[in-house]
Amino acid sequence: MDSRRLGFVLGVVLGLCPSVAMQADGSEDEKPLYKDATAPVERRVDDLLRRMTLEEKVMQVNQYSLGRNNNENNAGAVARVPAEIGSVIYYDQDPALRNDFQRKAVEQTRLGIPVLFGHDVIHGFRTITPIPLAQSCSWNPELVTQVCAQSALEASRAGVDWTFSPMIDVAHDPRWGRVAEGYGEDPYATGVYAAAAVRGYQGDTLSAEGSLAACLKHFVGYGASEAGRDYVYTEISRPTMWNLYLPPYEAGVRAGAATLMSSFNDVSGTPSSASHFLMTEVLKERWGHRGFVVSDWDAVRQLINQGVAADGREAALKAFNAGLDMDMMDDLYQRHLPDLVNKGLVPMERLDDAVRRVLRIKFEMGLFENPYTKEMKREKRILQPEGLRLAEQMAEQSIVLLKNENAVLPLERASTIALIGPLAKDTENLLGSWFAYGEAKDVCPIDRALSQEFEGRADILYAQGCGMEGDDRSGFAEAVGVARRADVVVLCLGEKRRWSGENAVWGSISLPEIQEDLLAEVKKAGKPVVLVLSNGRPLDLSRMEPLADAIVEIWQPGVVGGKPLAGVLSGRVNPSGRLSVTFPRSVAQIPIYYNRRPAARKGTQGRYLDMSSEPLYEFGAGLSFTTYDYGEISLPKETLRKGEEMTVEVRVSNSGPRDGMETVMWFVSDPVATLSRPVKELKHFEKKLIKAGEEAVYRFTVNPQRDLSYRDAEGNLVLEAGDYYLQVKDKRVKFTLID
Ligand code: BGC
Secondary structure, three states: OOHHHHHHHHHHHOOOOOOOEEOOOOOEEOOOHHHOOOOOHHHHHHHHHHHOOHHHHHHHOEEEEEEOOOOOOOOOOOOOOOOOOOEEEEEOOOHHHHHHHHHHHHHHOOOOOOOEEEEOOOOOOOOOOOOHHHHHOOOOHHHHHHHHHHHHHHHHHOOOOEEOOOEOOOOOOOOOHHHHHOOOOOHHHHHHHHHHHHHHHHOOOOOOOOOOEOEEEEEOOHHHOHHHOOOOOEOOOHHHHHHHHOHHHHHHHHOOOOEEEEOOOEEOOEEHHHOHHHHHHHHHHHOOOOOEEEOOOOOOOHHHHOOOOOOHHHHHHHHHHHOOOEEEOOOHHHHHHHHHHHOOOOOHHHHHHHHHHHHHHHHHOOOOOOOOOOOOOHHHHOOOHHHHHHHHHHHHHHOEEEEEHHHOOOOOOOOEEEEEOOOOOOOOHHHOOOOOOOOHHHOOOHHHHHHHHOOOOOEEEEEOOOOOOOOOOOOHHHHHHHHHOOOEEEEEEEOOHHHOOOOOOOOOOOOOHHHHHHHHHHHOOOOOEEEEEEOOOOOOOOOOHHHOOEEEEOOOOHHHOOHHHHHHHHOOOOOOOOOOOOEOOOHHHOOOOOOOOOOOOOOOOOOOOOOOOOOOEOOOOOEOOOOEEEOOOEOOOOEEEOOOOEEEEEEEEEOOOOOEEEEEEEEEEOOOOOOOOOOOEEEEEEEEEEOOOOEEEEEEEEOHHHHOOEEOOOOOEEOOOEEEEEEEOOEEEEEEEEO
C-alpha cells in the first residue's frame, strides 16, 4: 500500500472521512460514486460535478500560494487559503504543511475534494540538475526523461503533485533570460525534449508513486518577446505560429501532458491568456487535450495592463471564456465568476468543462484515494545517489567544447595548472536560475573537483583575479603571476545565477568588462588559456574567443558543479554536447538562428557591411577529443511516394584515439514550396557511443507526412510533390517526392 492510500485508510479508521456526501440540492447520499475508486474516472467526475454548488465549482478553478514564496518575481501571497481551493503553489520542502492543509480539504469540507499542490520543479527540487538549455545540448532525450523522473520522485516526497515544467518556448533571442529554461531554438528538438520531460515527470501513469503532473509552458509564443524583453508583446504570423511555436506543445500534448500554462505575452494583439483560438480551438478542440490550462502568475489580472480588459471582472470574463481554466494567484475567478455565471455571461457549461478538467486530473492522479504524502526523513529523500548519478551524467553530456586549438585539451601533460577566475571556487552561481530548494553547500566547486581529479598528476595554483562584476582589478597581478608559474591556465568566467531566468533581460550579452579584461591580462602570461564558461544564455564572445585556446561551455550544471568539467579537462570525459542554440557574434545580429528562410538575393548581397553576418557558433556546434568521419548518405531510392516511407542511413566511423558519443542530426530542406520553407530543418537526431576505431550506422526513416510537410496559415498540413534534400553535416542528397 503506498503512502497516500495509507493516509486515506487511516483517516477512515479514525472516522475522519465523511461517510455521506450532500448533493447540491441538499439530499444526502450514503456511498457517493465519486468516492468509489473502482468506478471509471469520467463517471466519478460527473457524479462529483452534479453535487457541487456554483461556489464550490468556482473554487476548483482558483490557485493560491501556500507557504513562503521564494520567487522574487512574484510578490504577495493570499493570507488565508480556503480549504475548498482547487490548487495551491506549495512552498515547503517537507510534506507536513501539505498534509495539514490537505486534511482540512479532505476531512473538513463538504465534499472532501483534495487539493492539487504545484511547484516550479524546473531542473530539480533539491538535487539541482543542469539547466534545461544545457540538457538540450546533450541531445539525449532518454537521459532527460530519467533526470525528470528523479526530480519528480524527490519533489513528490516533499508533497508536490504538479510541476510547472517543462518550459518549451522556442527562443531566438538570447537577451531574453528565459532562454535558460527552455530547450533552444529548434521546434522539433524542443518537441522531442517536451515529450521526454513529460514521460519523466508523469511516468507510466499519473497515479504512480513518485510521479508529478507536468505543465507545458508558456502557451504560447513567449519566446518571441520583442527585443528579448520579458512580459511584452509578440508579433507572430499564423504560419510561424503553426510551424515554429506550436509544434513543441503538440508533441507535449501527444505525450500526455496533464496541464498547460498560458503565457504572459500578447500574440499580435491578443494576449495568450485571453486567446480562444489558442486555448480552445487549437489545444482543446483540435488536439483534444483533456487536462486543464492554468494561467501564469497573475496573468488574468495583467489583461488589464495589456489593454484588453477594463477591470478585474472583464479580465476574468475574457480569460475564462477563452478557455483559461484555472486562475493562478490573482483571485479574480473567485471574485467574479459566480456573478458572471449568474448573469449568463459565462455559460454554466463552460464552468462545468473547466471544473471537469481539474477534477479529471485529480482523479487520474489518485488524489481522492491517496491525498497525503508519507512523511519520510529529509535525508532519506533528498540528494539521493541515483538522482546525483543522473545529474552528473547529464552535466557531462551537456558540456559543449567550442574551441580546442592545438589540442590543448585534455590536459594530459600539464604538471601545474593555474585555476583562475571568480567562478573557480563558486558554488551558488553554478546552480542556475529556478533552483527550487537547491543549496550552494550541495554544489561541488570547480577547485575541489579539479584537486580531486588531478591529485598526484598536477599541482593546482589558484587566484581569483576579480569578482563577477565591478571595477576592482587589484587581483589581476596575482592572477598573471600564478599563470606564469603554470603550464596552462583554466579560467572560469560566466554569469551569476540570477542573470538569466525570468525577468533577467540584458541589452548586452557579453560578460562584464572586468571578466573580459581578466582574460586579456592573464593571456599576457603567454600560457595556453582554457576558458571555462558557466552561463544561462548564449554569450557574445567576440572579444574573448580570439584570446582563448580552448573554450568549454559548462552552462549551469547544478549540484555536481565542477566534477564533469574536471572529467573533460583530464580527458576522463570525452565531450559530446552540441549547441541547441546559436551564439551570435554580437547583439546586433539578433535574431539569428539556423532555421531561417532563404533571402531574395544570394551571395554577398544583403550582408552586414560593418561586420560578419555569420554567427560565432552555429546550432549544432561542438567538438570532441576524437574524430568522426562521415560516409555518404545512402538513399534506398531517389523517388518516394507520398504514402511511402524510406529509411536512409549514414555510416560514421570514429577514426580518433578515444571512444566518443556522436550525435547525428538529420536536416531536411524543401527548396521550392508554396510557402517559403527554412533553408534547413532538423527532423531527426540520434546520439550513439562509437568506440575508437569502430563505426556506427545511423538511420532515419523518412515519413513524408511527418517529416516533409508544413502547416499553412489555417494549420492544415501541406505536403507538396517536388525535390527535397536530406543533410547530415556536409553530406547532402536529393530525392523527389511524387503523388
Ligand atoms: C513564471 C512561471 C512560473 C510561475 C509560478 C511565473 O512568474 O512565469 O514560469 O511557473 O511564476 O512560479
